[in-house]
Amino acid sequence: MALGGIEHIGYLLVSCTILIAGIFLIKKISPFWQEVIFMLLALTGAFGIFFRYAMHLSFDRGFDFITLLKQQLQVCNFNFILLPAAVFTKNKRIKNYLFGFALFAASTTLITYNRSLTQLPWYHISFINFWMNHFIAVLLPTLMLASGRYYPEKKYMMSVSIMVLLYFALSGFGSWLLMTYEGVSRMDTYSFVFVPEGVWIFEWLYSWIPIYFVYLLPIYPVLVLWLYGFAHVFENKKHHIIEKHHT
Incomplete structure (x- = not known):
């Protein structure tokens, strides 16, 4: 398809x-x-x-x-x-x-x-x-x-961003173990950590930072900003609803 x-x-x-x-x-x-x-x-x-x-x-x-x-x-x-x-x-x-x-x-x-x-x-x-x-x-x-x-809450978003970073680190480590000890090929791993091919932003980042996992790190500040912005929108919406009910 x-x-x-x-x-x-x-x-x-x-x-x-x-x-x-x-x-x-x-x-x-x-x-x-x-x-x-x-x-x-x-x-x-x-x-x-x-x-x-x-x-x-x-x-x-x-x-x-x-x-x-x-x-x-x-x-x-x-x-x-x-x-x-x-x-x-x-x-x-x-x-x-x-x-x-x-x-x-x-x-x-x-x-x-x-x-x-x-x-x-x-x-x-x-x-x-x-x-x-x-x-x-x-x-x-x-x-x-x-x-x-x-609704998303800003007070949890730093924890979420750390969870995402840890997940990719563990995913990369797990994939490395499979490649090292089970002979799994890089392209058959289960994480974007080792496979930038096929996603244009990952390919572009890897062309500038040709180190697996490290090439993903420039996305991290964008992710943090996204998480806080996303939560901010919903928290504002909730506050407006509460204010509406009190008026």
Whole structure:
């Protein structure tokens, strides 16, 4: 399914329709049913990743927990842990990580997905699973924000930025271990730490700083500014709503 082709645009239009309808409907239902929807989405998103990597898109191949574990080194596959943790725990740092980073990481993947997927037809189970896994990582936090009951908070954003940095460091270290001791090739690692190819901004940065992991560091200040700006918008919105109710 070619990037920018008619099928790709169709997927994007359907996704946007679901997203807009979800934003409208989530405001109309009670907090109890909102939580039910959030839980179902989190479990569906986690199962989609489990089905792809632990079950290899089949119900008759057993379980491959080693592959699933290795895939946690990949940003979007870490949603296997992140989505349930954000919904089933009260940890606000995890929720803010979901809102401020994971949401937008997943959304960019829907626009510029892996080149290997362009060889698949739009109805292939691998592509449908790929899209579902990433779309739920966009849909869930968007609906949580739209419900008006959750919002990013600036006081957690430095923690979130440190979490992102640590995640990429651990992902890079894990990928290095796989390359060193299991013979995994650089291009088959699970992190952008070792693979700038295919993403123009990473390729450009690596051309200036040809050191793996280090070439990503100039993005870090931009990430911090983004996180604080994103939280600032929602905190202002919340304050305006509170002031409106008091007048």
